[in-house]
Amino acid sequence: MTIPREHYRQAVFPTPFHTRTAAANTLNVWHRWRDYTVADAYFDVSLEYTALRNACTVFDLSPMTKHLITGPDALAFMNRLVTRDVAKLKPGRVGYTVWCDDAGQVVDDGTIFHLRDGVYRLCSQERQLDWLHASALGFDVAIQEETHDVAALALQGPTSCAVLKRLGLAGIETLTPFGIRSFAFEGGELTVSRTGFTGDLGYELWIDPELGIALWDRLFDVGAPVGIKPMGTHALEMSRIEAGFIQAGVDFLPADRAVRAGRTRSPFELDLAWLVDFGKPHFTGRRALLAEQARGSRHRLVRLDVEGNKPAKDAYLYDRRRRNVGVVTSAMWSPAAKANIALASVEMPHGAPGGELWAEIYYQKELKWSRFMARCTVVEGPFYSPARRRATPAADF
Amino acid sequence: MTEGADRIVIVGGGHNGLVCAAYLARAGRKVLVLEAADQVGGAAVTREFAPGFRVSSVAHLLHALDPRIERELRLAQHGLAYARRELLTVALGESAPLVLDGANVLAGDVSSADRAGLVDYVRRQRRFAALLAKQHGFGAGFSVLRLFGRSAKNRNTESPLPWLARFALDVRLLGRADMRELLRVGTMNLYDLLEDRFDSAQLKGALALDGVLGARLGPRSGQTFFTSLQRAGARGLPRGGMGAVTGALAVAARAAGAEIRVASPVASFMLDGERVTGVVLQSGEQIAAATVVSNVDPQTTFLGLLGARHLDAEFARRVAHIRSTGCAAKLHLALSGPPDFRGVPAELLGERLVIAPDLGYIEAAFNPAKYREYSSQPVLEITVPSMHDPGLAPPGQHVLSAIVQYAPRDLAVGWAAGRAPFLEATLGVLARHAPALRSQIVAAELLTPLDIENDYRIHGGHWHHGELALDQYMMLRPVPGAAYYRAPVPGLYLCGAGSHPGGGVIGAAGRNAARVVLARSRA
Numbered sequence: 001m002t003i004p005r006e007h008y009r010q011a012v013f014p015t016p017f018h019t020r021t022a023a024a025n026t027l028n029v030w031h032r033w034r035d036y037t038v039a040d041a042y043f044d045v046s047l048e049y050t051a052l053r054n055a056c057t058v059f060d061l062s063p064m065t066k067h068l069i070t071g072p073d074a075l076a077f078m079n080r081l082v083t084r085d086v087a088k089l090k091p092g093r094v095g096y097t098v099w100c101d102d103a104g105q106v107v108d109d110g111t112i113f114h115l116r117d118g119v120y121r122l123c124s125q126e127r128q129l130d131w132l133h134a135s136a137l138g139f140d141v142a143i144q145e146e147t148h149d150v151a152a153l154a155l156q157g158p159t160s161c162a163v164l165k166r167l168g169l170a171g172i173e174t175l176t177p178f179g180i181r182s183f184a185f186e187g188g189e190l191t192v193s194r195t196g197f198t199g200d201l202g203y204e205l206w207i208d209p210e211l212g213i214a215l216w217d218r219l220f221d222v223g224a225p226v227g228i229k230p231m232g233t234h235a236l237e238m239s240r241i242e243a244g245f246i247q248a249g250v251d252f253l254p255a256d257r258a259v260r261a262g263r264t265r266s267p268f269e270l271d272l273a274w275l276v277d278f279g280k281p282h283f284t285g286r287r288a289l290l291a292e293q294a295r296g297s298r299h300r301l302v303r304l305d306v307e308g309n310k311p312a313k314d315a316y317l318y319d320r321r322r323r324n325v326g327v328v329t330s331a332m333w334s335p336a337a338k339a340n341i342a343l344a345s346v347e348m349p350h351g352a353p354g355g356e357l358w359a360e361i362y363y364q365k366e367l368k369w370s371r372f373m374a375r376c377t378v379v380e381g382p383f384y385s386p387a388r389r390r391a392t393p394a395a396d397f
Numbered sequence: 398m399t400e401g402a403d404r405i406v407i408v409g410g411g412h413n414g415l416v417c418a419a420y421l422a423r424a425g426r427k428v429l430v431l432e433a434a435d436q437v438g439g440a441a442v443t444r445e446f447a448p449g450f451r452v453s454s455v456a457h458l459l460h461a462l463d464p465r466i467e468r469e470l471r472l473a474q475h476g477l478a479y480a481r482r483e484l485l486t487v488a489l490g491e492s493a494p495l496v497l498d499g500a501n502v503l504a505g506d507v508s509s510a511d512r513a514g515l516v517d518y519v520r521r522q523r524r525f526a527a528l529l530a531k532q533h534g535f536g537a538g539f540s541v542l543r544l545f546g547r548s549a550k551n552r553n554t555e556s557p558l559p560w561l562a563r564f565a566l567d568v569r570l571l572g573r574a575d576m577r578e579l580l581r582v583g584t585m586n587l588y589d590l591l592e593d594r595f596d597s598a599q600l601k602g603a604l605a606l607d608g609v610l611g612a613r614l615g616p617r618s619g620q621t622f623f624t625s626l627q628r629a630g631a632r633g634l635p636r637g638g639m640g641a642v643t644g645a646l647a648v649a650a651r652a653a654g655a656e657i658r659v660a661s662p663v664a665s666f667m668l669d670g671e672r673v674t675g676v677v678l679q680s681g682e683q684i685a686a687a688t689v690v691s692n693v694d695p696q697t698t699f700l701g702l703l704g705a706r707h708l709d710a711e712f713a714r715r716v717a718h719i720r721s722t723g724c725a726a727k728l729h730l731a732l733s734g735p736p737d738f739r740g741v742p743a744e745l746l747g748e749r750l751v752i753a754p755d756l757g758y759i760e761a762a763f764n765p766a767k768y769r770e771y772s773s774q775p776v777l778e779i780t781v782p783s784m785h786d787p788g789l790a791p792p793g794q795h796v797l798s799a800i801v802q803y804a805p806r807d808l809a810v811g812w813a814a815g816r817a818p819f820l821e822a823t824l825g826v827l828a829r830h831a832p833a834l835r836s837q838i839v840a841a842e843l844l845t846p847l848d849i850e851n852d853y854r855i856h857g858g859h860w861h862h863g864e865l866a867l868d869q870y871m872m873l874r875p876v877p878g879a880a881y882y883r884a885p886v887p888g889l890y891l892c893g894a895g896s897h898p899g900g901g902v903i904g905a906a907g908r909n910a911a912r913v914v915l916a917r918s919r920a
Contacts, residue, residue, distance in 0.1 A: 080706050102709035102878070134714045138705030282671060284710040287885060 012037055015062040016151040016212035024230045031233065034127070035147070036063040041232035046335075048235035052198060053336055055227025056157030058219060059236055061204060062212075065110075065127055066150055069120040071141035076281070078112060078120055081135050083267055083289070085280040089114045094178040094195050098267050098275055099131075100285030104292055105255035105264035106272075107131060108248050111195060113180060121146070125248040131256065135284065151212040155219065156202030156239075158386075159226035161394035164192065164203060166222035173393035175203075186214050194394075197236060199243025201388040226396075241330045242337060244303055244382035246270055251301070251329040251343055265345070266292055269299040302326075302351040303383065304376040306340040306359055309333055312374060315359040317344055325350040328359060337383040342376070353380050401685025403427050405914065406676055408663045408702070409692030409854075409893065411439025415646035415657075416907030417690055417892040417914075419470050422653035424915050429684065430655060431676065433662035433854055436640070437647045439692070440853045440860060441902050443640030447840030449791040450731035453639035455849060455860060456902050457727075457780055457798045458484070458749065460632040462642065463533060466904040470649040477645035480785035483631040485748040488603035489830045490755075493740050495599045496748075499631075507597045514594050518604070519629075525579055526629035528567055533898045535560050535871050536881040537909030557872040584867065587625060588616040588756050598755035606753040610778060610800060611860050611900075613724040615763030616756050620866050627865055627901055632749055634782055638789065642902065662854075663693075666703050666889065673703070673888035688888055688918055690910055694855050694862035695875035695895035696721060701856075703886065712885060715876040719895070720869065723846030723858030724766055726804035728777075728823055730797040731790070731840040736781060738831045747784030752777040752826060766803035770810075771819045775801045775826055794839070799823075806846035806858045816845060861900030862893055871897050882910040883917070890914050 015021065015036045029040040038060055041048060051057050069078060078086040082097040089095045091114050098109045108131075110124035122128070132143045155163060164172045169183050169192065180193045188211045196202035207215050220228055240247065248254050255264040266289060267276050276289055306312045311333055317326040326346030334341045342359070350357065357376045362369060388395060405421055407414045410432030422428045436442060440455035467477070485503065488495040495505030500519035502512050536557070568576055582590055587608040591601040607628040608614070608621035615621075635641040647657055666689060667675040675685040691698040696716055699705070705713040735746055753759050753776045762772040779799040783790040790796045801823050808815045820843045827834050846858030855862060863869050872880045875895040882891050892910030894900030 076706060080710070102711040131710070135710040137710070137713050137717055138700060282707045287671070287709070 011035070015060050016209035017060050017062065017153070017216050020213060020216045021060055021230065029232070033063040033233070034065065038063060039230070039232040041234050042230045045232070045234045045238075048229060048231040049238050049335065051227060051229035052157045052200065052231055052235060052239055054158065055229065056155060056160040056163055056202075056223065057229050057231035057235070058216070059154040059156065059231045061152035061154045062150075062209075063147070064152060065124045066146045067122045067124070067128065067132060068144040068146045069122060069132075069141055070118065070144075071139075072118075073139040073141050074118045074120055077136060077139040077141045078122075079281055080139070080283050081132070082112065083276045083283055083285070085277040086112060086114075086120075087280065091115070091117045092180045094180060094193050096275070098270070098272055100267065100289070101255045102284060102288060103255070103264075104266045104285035104288030105258075106252055106267060106270060107255045109246065113193065115180065115191075126254050126257075149209070151207050151209040153205045153215065153219070154196055154198075154202065155205060156196045156198040156200050156231075158201055158388055158397040159223075159228070160202050162226050162396040163219060163223040163228055165396070166226075167218060173395075175394070176392045177390055186211055190215065197243070197245060198239035199245070199382055199384055199389060200239065200386060201391075201394055238332055238334075241332050241341065241343065242334050242382070242384040244343070246301065246343065247330070251345070262298075265299060265301070266297060268292060268297045269301060269345070271301040297348055299345050300348055300351045302344050302346055302357075302378045303380070304328070304342040304344055304357065304359070305379050306331070306342050306361075307375040308361075308372065309340050310361045310363045310372060310374065311340065312342045312359040312361050312376070315342075315361050315374075317346055317376070318358040318360065318373075319350055320356070320358075322358075325357070334383055339383060340374075341383045351378050353378050401675055402687055404429060404684075404686045405688045405690060406431060406684055406686035407690045407692060407892065408676060408698075409433070409439060410437035410643075410647070410657060410659065411692050411893065412441045412643050412646060412902055412904055413892050413894060413907035413910075414439070414690070414692030415643055415650050416466055416470070416904040417692070417911045418655040418657070419646060419650040419653050420908055420911035421914060422650055422655035424911070426915075428650070428655040429686075430650065430657040431661040431663055431678070431684070432657065432659045435660050437657060437659060438640050438643035440849070440855065441639040441643045443638030443789075446729045446842045447731040450729075450794070450796050450840065451638060451789045452729045452796045452798050453782065454729075455727055455844070455853060456639050457782070457800070458632045459635055459639065459642060459902055460628060460630045461901045461903045463903050463905045463908065466908055470646065472642075472645040472649060475645040475648040475652065477641055478636040480634040480636040480782065481747070482633050484634065484780075485745065486603055487741060487745050487748045487750045488599050488754075489738060489741070489750055489752050490599045490602075492599075494738075494745075495597070495603060496745065497603060502600075505597075505599065507600055511595050511597050511600055515600065518594060521575060521578060522626060522629045524571065524575060526626040528571070528579075529626055529898070531567060532560065532564060532871065533903065533905040534909060535897050537912040560871070582622050584620055585622045586617050586619050587621040588760065590622055591616070591756060602753040602755045602759060603751055605756055605759055606751050606776060606778065609759060609763065609776075609802065611725050612864055612866075613720070613722055613766060613803075613805070614864075615760045617760050618763075623867055624865060627899070634780070634785055636786055638782060638786070639902065663702060668707060671707070671887060673884075673886055676702075688890065688914055690890040690892045690914060691884075692893040692907070694721065694857075694859075694893060695719060695879060695891060696856035697854065698891065698895075699879070699884070703884075703889070707886060709885070712876070712878045715878070719875055720864040720866070721857035721859040721862065723806040723849060723855070723860065724803045725860065726801045726819070726846060727844040727849070728797075728799040728801050728820075729842040729844075730799075730834075730838055732795040732797055732834070732837040733839050734793065734837055735784070735795055736797060736831050736837060737833050746781055750779040750781075752779070752830060763803050766805045768809070769805050769807050771805065771808060771815055771822070772803045773822050775803065775819075775823055777801050777823070777826065799827075801843075804845055806850065808845075808847075812845045812847045816843060819843070819845070860894070862895035863899075865899040865901075870899070874899065882906070882913040
């Protein structure tokens with residue numbers, strides 16, 4: 001299915017799953033995600049979240065920006081674009097990455113799918129076509145925006161593998177994290193990657209939009225006995241914070257959108273140093289990042305365990321001397337971690353692991369506002385990372 | 398020490414490359430200049446275009462050569478002589494020609510008000526041009542007191558602030574009236590300015606030509622007053638053509654110890670990781686170097702020889718977007734006798750003749766260029782150098798050299814189809830002022846910007862390696878990130894017209910680059 005690109009006639013479209021998501025959306029709450037309407041929630045955010053962590057959920061991922069990159073220079077182009085070494089990403093594998101501007105500031109993060117030898121799909125949070133074309137100067141590559149041409153569902157949670165087995169995807173349990181495998185489906189091809197934004201065992205399913213409805217129906221048919229539920233964006237947001245994943249526009253400002261100096265962040269400042277490979281050929285931002293490495297970063301992304309149970313949403317952070325040293329970018333009470341968690345950006349040298357900060361939390365009870373200075377401890381690693389996330393073969397649960 | 402560890406390779410033996418080579422060699426560096434063509438000189442060469450007829454091939458007048466270079470490199474001793482130091486301007490028109498000697502009208506139907514106005518206009522223009530010439534050293538070490546070549550102390554080399562501060566001070570020191578005038582007209586278009594000041598259409602046309610020559614601009618385009626300042630100096634004719642300038646520079650460079658290899662086109666740079674470590678010739682020969690200095694235009698240097706993949710994406714995009722579409726063609730005619738321009742006495746034939754009869758004519762000539770078409774009524778700057786320099790042509794015969802505008806490099810119909818009709822249009826305009834000229838033509842050569850791009854290896858065929866405009870000037874030339882003669886890639890420097898202060902056979906870019914290289918890589 002090709003959606004007409006006559007954007008002046010219609011700016012926002014239903015996703016390929018809309019007839020099913022609309023029917024399931026008993027709350028009838030929607031929002032716009034790029035060119036599409038998607039569900040905030042279907043029946044109850046807490047229950048959707050609970051289904052994710054205890055059974056499995058289906059999330060309509062179709063609006064995710066997708067690009068297909070092909071051509072003789074596809075690898076060289078990808079390697080010049082992103083900070084990690086794409087040459088190490090074998091066909092059939094997925095890699096999380098960021099890409100930077102010349103100043104070494106993060107433009108966006110996303111995932112690279114090495115679909116076949118020399119054929120890459122780049123999924124990103126923001127639209128990147130302009131940036132990709134600008135970066136293509138001097139490379140023999142073809143870049144195709146395929147957001148509209150690929151329908152996608154995220155099937156996540158402990159029983160997700162069981163659902164796919166019931167769907168008849170033989171051997172799916174042997175797919176390792178960040179692996180890609182394709183299966184025949186209703187006369188077409190269903191591509192499954194063991195990836196997700198929830199920090200749990202889970203898969204993302206990529207398919208021709210024409211086959212989308214059939215996939216949705218089959219999933220819910222075979223998944224019913226293992227508790228499959230649709231999940232909206234609100235529950236996804238909870239799970240990604242628990243997983244410690246950052247989000248463009250929330251935890252960092254895409255560099256090409258920043259107007260003011262100092263508002264952007266480098267990979268080092270987003271705790272993503274592990275994604276920066278200085279040993280590979282030149283990439284955009286390399287010299288700036290080398291300089292930053294030598295000079296030291298200005299900011300640091302930290303994960304906080306916040307005292308109490310009041311979410312520290314948008315809270316200012318203070319040091320011991322009550323000097324403002326940062327701000328919380330994402331926060332929630334985590335049911336899975338049984339902790340009050342937050343992602344925050346702080347000025348160096350604050351926020352060293354194990355260090356202490358203070359969050360200024362405002363909260364309201366029956367229209368009465370109160371203020372609370374909550375002690376925060378800087379913790380390392382994700383707040384929630386169950387062993388099943390990585391276990392191969394994946395269990396049925 | 399590995400081979401090449403102390404060698405500086407200069408890619409391109411144009412005037413800036415040779416200037417750079419001479420200064421580096423004088424400072425004791427081991428310098429190798431690699432020129433692609435069979436002779437040095439780049440776009441400042443004297444070439445035989447028809448048997449027995451020689452002409453300055455692209456640049457044909459010398460009006461801005463940095464006097465420090467002439468002095469410091471002792472170019473006179475190395476063979477640079479002038480056939481004429483300063484040419485008059487003879488503006489051809491339907492009526493009697495207008496003859497200008499700088500600020501003075503020697504002949505022509507010009508009112509006394511215009512004559513007085515011209516004196517004032519030229520006085521200011523020269524003051525402002527001198528102000529710009531003071532910025533020629535921009536970015537090459539602010540401490541100018543140090544002796545050249547030894548510990549040239551480059552405080553704030555990579556900050557424009559001291560320069561801008563001095564520039565601001567210089568502007569203030571112009572005095573209240575001239576400062577105000579500079580601020581008023583500095584970015585103005587010549588059309589409005591000249592309309593405001595003069596009555597004589599012929600005079601306005603002649604003055605406007607200086608603002609648009611070599612540029613993709615018409616008199617109504619912004620900044621044309623600024624561009625006219627680049628041509629405010631005296632226009633000289635070197636004896637033996639422009640090749641005499643680069644010839645003397647080559648002698649000076651060799652005398653200082655530089656090695657020059659011609660017919661050695663460079664195919665690419667060698668890299669070790671991020672660092673440029675030498676060059677690869679088209680022949681496949683590899684030449685290692687501690688430092689590579691490129692006299693080639695920035696777009697060819699970065700996107701061709703180095704390759705965009707070794708650069709950051711935004712930088713590469715900026716380089717690709719340098720405005721460098723050449724719009725000026727060059728006409729060479731071998732003539733059986735002296736041309737006879739109507740109303741021009743024989744003794745003025747050797748002066749600078751211009752066909753730009755009025756502002757509207759020039760603007761109308763420019764209009765098609767916007768749509769990638771050539772002018773059917775082009776504007777011309779003509780010299781007949783053999784009048785002063787008989788050695789350029791067989792006895793009794795002459796060569797005519799003309800810059801012809803507008804001829805956009807990216808001609809919509811392509812130059813294979815456009816060449817003949819554009820040549821015909823040009824000869825038609827010439828014939829209107831010199832009716833017998835066609836019958837005198839022994840041979841004709843038209844260099845379109847595409848030819849200049851191919852034959853002289855200049856991206857876009859733009860003489861200045863990119864428009865000389867305020868948005869491509871000082872720390873913005875060629876682009877932010879490559880100003881100060883230094884590429885963002887270690888080991889690579891720029892010394893060509895694409896860098897400040899630009900083209901026009903000034904040589905300052907080569908001199909500045911040498912200073913920066915010396916300061917950054919002590920032997």
